Amino acid sequence: MSNVSSLEELYADELKDLWSANDQMAKVLKKIAPKATHQKLKTILSNSQEGIGKHTEVLKGLIEGLDQKVKKEHCKGMQGLVEEATKHTIDDAPAKGPVLDAAIIAQYQRMTHYGITGFGTVAAFAGALKRSEDKKALDTAVAEIARGDELMSELAEAAINVQAAAKK
Known part of the structure; x- marks a missing residue:
């Protein structure tokens, strides 16, 4: 983060950071998704990748609307989460099946x-800055991301965790 002295500058930096976070998550999901065995999990992961792409375009448009150079700022927070996801679903992953699917859901949700x-x-920054169209777009993204998380929880609780628990 550069030397920030206003909420508008902080807003721009955070948008750039989120763009990087989205790109990192999309990249690791491309590696993880083929390892999933449950069909519904595969579908949710595929839809999620499409959503990430859509949200990245929203971020780019918002950055452009701030008259900022449209570039991302590397997100170290997501970098750590991606490293953990890689470790638990690829490098030191459980055998293919419901336990791996449960690990995929856990890492996806993180x-x-x-x-x-x-x-x-x-979205809160956009609201404070009276950028109502930005806030609306960001609130929509939050709702869509939260819905993906809810779908993963429902799948985990109704099927995958039950199947994984039955594995001895």
Whole structure:
């Protein structure tokens, strides 16, 4: 983060950070998604990747609307989450099946919660800055990300965790 002296500058920096976070999450999901075995999990992961792309375009448009150079700022927070996701679902992953699917959901949700928090924060900044169209777009993104998280929780609780628990 550069030397920030106003909420508008902080807002711009956070948007750039979220862009990086989105790109990192999208990249790791491309590696993780093929490892999923449950069909509904595969579908949610695919839809999520489409959503991440859509939200990245929103971020780029908002940055451009601030008359800022449209570039991302590396997100170290998501970098750590991606490293953990890689470790638990690829490098030291359980065998293919419901336990791996449960690990995929856990890592997905950790990254998703980071996104919900980040998008929610910039939505609040947009509101304070009286950028109502920005706030509306960001609130929509938060709702969509939260819905993906809810779908993962429902799938985990109704099927995958139950199946994983049955594995001995």
